[in-house]
Amino acid sequence: MIELERGGLDQKALLHRAAEMAATIFKLPEDPELLTSFEQAYAESERELEAMRARGAEVYAKNYTEQELKAVVDYLASPIGQAIHRKRLASMPFPPRDLSPEEKAADAAFNESPTGVSMKAKKAQVATEVAMAGIEINSIIIDRAIEIHCRRTGSCPKKERPAG
Structure with missing residues (x-):
């Protein structure tokens, strides 16, 4: 499931979002070179x-x-599931507006099935646990990006920890 979910990811766009989010969360100064460091x-x-x-x-x-x-996995591996998933990833954080009628019907059929309903009920818990598991690792990668940026450009932004 993880590999299928990641399969439609545009890695360049993902890195760009990660750099933007890190800059916002940790109050890093705006610097176009930061993406290269990430x-x-x-x-x-x-x-x-x-x-x-x-x-x-x-x-x-x-x-x-x-x-x-x-x-x-069966749904995400199907051609229609992959098409929907790619569109969903490309439009994040908003729902995709360009799903075809066939894609909308397939998405609704999965999400309204007993399995889809059961998974939806667990989605918030799963998302929270995955996010919490990734916080420490993402912080390590952000620190690494800042160190690389400092060595590469001589600009050494101070990463402020979020309050809370």
């Missing part, structure tokens, strides 16, 4: 990213039944 940090963070994927898989396995996981 790209390098992610390239150097395969071990951390693998740990994050493994933790996500544990969260999914703990919260979803085998039947639910099989159903969503």
